[in-house]
Amino acid sequence: MLSDADMATEAAGSRAPARLALAVLMLALCCLAPSVAGAASYVSLGDSYTSGIGIAPQSGVADCGQSGANYPHLTAASLGLLLTDVSCAGASTANMTVAQYADQPPQFDALTATTDVVSLSIGGNDNNFFASTVGYCTWSDAGDVANIGAPCKKHFGSSLRTQIAQDGEAIGGAIARIRVLSPHAKVFVIGYPDLLPRHGNCFASLGWTSGDYRFFDGLEREYNSVLKGRARANGAVFVETYKSSVGHDLCQPVGTRWMEPLNGAEGAALHPNAGGARSQAFAVEHAMVTAGIG
Numbered sequence: 001m002l003s004d005a006d007m008a009t010e011a012a013g014s015r016a017p018a019r020l021a022l023a024v025l026m027l028a029l030c031c032l033a034p035s036v037a038g039a040a041s042y043v044s045l046g047d048s049y050t051s052g053i054g055i056a057p058q059s060g061v062a063d064c065g066q067s068g069a070n071y072p073h074l075t076a077a078s079l080g081l082l083l084t085d086v087s088c089a090g091a092s093t094a095n096m097t098v099a100q101y102a103d104q105p106p107q108f109d110a111l112t113a114t115t116d117v118v119s120l121s122i123g124g125n126d127n128n129f130f131a132s133t134v135g136y137c138t139w140s141d142a143g144d145v146a147n148i149g150a151p152c153k154k155h156f157g158s159s160l161r162t163q164i165a166q167d168g169e170a171i172g173g174a175i176a177r178i179r180v181l182s183p184h185a186k187v188f189v190i191g192y193p194d195l196l197p198r199h200g201n202c203f204a205s206l207g208w209t210s211g212d213y214r215f216f217d218g219l220e221r222e223y224n225s226v227l228k229g230r231a232r233a234n235g236a237v238f239v240e241t242y243k244s245s246v247g248h249d250l251c252q253p254v255g256t257r258w259m260e261p262l263n264g265a266e267g268a269a270l271h272p273n274a275g276g277a278r279s280q281a282f283a284v285e286h287a288m289v290t291a292g293i294g
Helices: 005-037 070-077 126-140 151-156 159-181 210-233 274-290
Strands: 041-046 082-087 117-122 186-190 237-239
Touching: 041 070, 041 126, 041 151, 041 237, 070 082, 117 126, 126 151, 126 159, 126 210, 159 210, 186 274, 210 237, 210 274, 237 274
Parallel strands: 041 082, 041 117, 117 186, 186 237
Antiparallel strands: none
16 A cells, blocks of 8 residues: 555656646747737738639638638738638629628728738729620620631720729729728739630630630730739739739639639639639739738
8 A cells, every 4th residue: 555655756746747738838828829919910802803702611701702712811821810801702892891791891891000911802893894794705605616706895895994994993092092091001902813815715614706715815914904003003012813824724624724614613613713722822922921921
């Protein structure tokens, strides 16, 4: 039988590993706490090309199609940023200051005077630009398997370029407002990635003529040019995602394409898939690191 002294010694010995584990845990928490507390706050604003609609896992506000693997989430995880992602599918510049849904308040509500980093990708839904153009081109080119002309371009003429210029005014105003609401934040304006090839078409994936593929591609490059100009005019950094995604358009095979065709299964039609989101994240991370973030 053990004496009282022996039992006390044994009990103390059995508690030693527990005390050691607790000490290690407290040391870890002590060392980690400053890192978490000192992490830069990052607010992500934008539309479906930001929210990652169709990319698993979907999370957040159901109507917004927000993915836990969209480029804001990937960027924040890579650079150790504290993310507030309020991007939402279908958002326009107006939804920066006007609620999009009852459970999706104005996106600018997420901005504060202490926000450190802001990314913005917006414009494609202004005046229903993207949806109405895609819808009309799909209707006008339906059945044109002979690949003749550019019916959609003929219909719109130069009106869409005029609209893009007008949208640029609203986008510039939004960037300027970010600078007011978050005066110390570094602001990044994210361009749109390459959706269509410049040459040829893939009629089975998107039934437009080659001429209208070139027409829409030109419109997208024009939109990116406006975004770039407005970003620079308002002291923001423009993040180029178009050039790096050339050759990964919706006409490419699975595994190569970063944009989904109408009949795609890896994400929402005419939107970035998981590979596209990773490519966007790489470009955003590079721009942020260059700007001294992370």
